[in-house]
Amino acid sequence: MGIHPDYAEKVYKEWLQTAGEDDEKAVIFYLKKDLDQRLDQLIDGFPTSTFHTIAIKTQSEPSILQHIVSRGLGLEAASFEEVKLAKNAGAPNKAIVFDSPVKTKQEIDWCHQNYPGITLNANSIQELGRYPKDFSGKLGLRINPLEDSDAPGIFNLSSFDSKFGVPITQKNEIIDACLAYPKITGLHVHIGSGIKNFQNNVNAVKKLKELADTINELRHEKLLSSRIEYIDIGGGIQFDNNRPEFSVKAFAEQLQTINGLFENYKIITEYGNFVHKTNSFVVSDIEYIVAKGDGNPSLVYIHVGADLFLRKVYSSLAVNYPVHGIYQNKTANKTEKYKIVGPLCFEGDILFDCVELPTLSENDQLMILDTGANTLSMWSRHCNRNIPKFVFI
Numbered sequence: 001m002g003i004h005p006d007y008a009e010k011v012y013k014e015w016l017q018t019a020g021e022d023d024e025k026a027v028i029f030y031l032k033k034d035l036d037q038r039l040d041q042l043i044d045g046f047p048t049s050t051f052h053t054i055a056i057k058t059q060s061e062p063s064i065l066q067h068i069v070s071r072g073l074g075l076e077a078a079s080f081e082e083v084k085l086a087k088n089a090g091a092p093n094k095a096i097v098f099d100s101p102v103k104t105k106q107e108i109d110w111c112h113q114n115y116p117g118i119t120l121n122a123n124s125i126q127e128l129g130r131y132p133k134d135f136s137g138k139l140g141l142r143i144n145p146l147e148d149s150d151a152p153g154i155f156n157l158s159s160f161d162s163k164f165g166v167p168i169t170q171k172n173e174i175i176d177a178c179l180a181y182p183k184i185t186g187l188h189v190h191i192g193s194g195i196k197n198f199q200n201n202v203n204a205v206k207k208l209k210e211l212a213d214t215i216n217e218l219r220h221e222k223l224l225s226s227r228i229e230y231i232d233i234g235g236g237i238q239f240d241n242n243r244p245e246f247s248v249k250a251f252a253e254q255l256q257t258i259n260g261l262f263e264n265y266k267i268i269t270e271y272g273n274f275v276h277k278t279n280s281f282v283v284s285d286i287e288y289i290v291a292k293g294d295g296n297p298s299l300v301y302i303h304v305g306a307d308l309f310l311r312k313v314y315s316s317l318a319v320n321y322p323v324h325g326i327y328q329n330k331t332a333n334k335t336e337k338y339k340i341v342g343p344l345c346f347e348g349d350i351l352f353d354c355v356e357l358p359t360l361s362e363n364d365q366l367m368i369l370d371t372g373a374n375t376l377s378m379w380s381r382h383c384n385r386n387i388p389k390f391v392f393i
Contacts, residue, residue, distance in 0.1 A: 011029060027388055028282050055271065062088065097121065112135055121141065142189070145191065146167055232268040286301070286363075292339075305349040
């Protein structure tokens with residue numbers, strides 16, 4: 001359950017009273033208490049030995065990253081630029097996981113020289129050759145467990161031709177690499193995003209744990225002192241805490257049925273969407289309402305569109321957001337159908353083809369809820385518009 005629209009409207013109106021002369025056409029609100037509730041659900045749902053990192057790509061606003069770090073959690077970076085965002089947010093090196101699939105030698109060397117203790121998960125066996133033998137951070141290897149999931153389309157990352165990780169069918173090559181590079185102390189897996197049924201995630205983690213056990217046994221036989229110490233289980237699950245069988249706690253309990261997993265390995269997570277999605281909402285002025293007639297929805301022009309909602313507008317994914325009006329003078333019991341369009345200079349900038357709302361006027365505002373994930377961090381520069389004001393309350 002996200003922010004209730006009545007509460008969101010109350011937050012917006014209270015902010016207006018303190019904002020003074022407000023000429024903002026659109027404002028993004030993000031609620032700290034909702035973020036803390038989500039972080040608490042992760043912390044309380046997993047065993048205390050688990051280390052949670054939050055994916056920066058999902059929500060990169062610096063004040064939010066700083067708050068996450070202040071809570072003692074880590075940050076997961078999908079680019080070197082995000083590593084810098086993590087450092088600027090105050091994250092200690094040991095609390096940063098760097099997972100880019102295209103790390104350059106310069107980026108790896110920079111981390112080695114400047115960020116001792118940082119965790120880098122190599123995306124391929126080829127990447128391993130770029131690490132110095134005395135690498136100062138922790139080194140993991142990403143494995144593709146070939147474990148299918150219900151992740152939608154482009155977010156399903158566990159097919160054989162995926163660009164992410166070494167297919168687990170190359171088990172011999174993986175083991176040989178881990179023997180040749182004793183600096184490898186972790187295995188990483190992430191099978192997709194938008195997953196609702198997490199049983200395949202459990203299966204994937206079980207495969208990695210068995211692989212880690214095998215590697216550690218062989219290292220012991222060969223008198224190698226290093227071992228696989230951590231398993232990074234990624235993120236991507238859309239937990240539903242209103243359904244106990246799909247909650248964070250239920251997932252962690254299933255993981256605990258994997259014999260020796262939490263006892264023998266440090267578990268790292270990388271959740272993003274689950275943490276951020278429902279903590280935020282956007283309010284935009286309604287600039288124009290244009291009637292189209294002949295039973296067609298009236299056009300409602302607002303100040304955010306495909307610039308903020310890239311996945312909704314540009315992809316074929318079933319992305320939706322609750323939408324409500326904030327009214328100056330609400331017309332009782334009268335509704336109309338509207339087509340909500342954004343400010344960008346192309347015809348495809350359409351947020352909602354047809355929504356039914358109590359009758360709107362040009363003095364009203366439109367409020368869009370559940371906007372905390374994969375919106376602001378994906379801001380598009382199409383038409384070179386300014387990013388809306390961000391309020392972290």
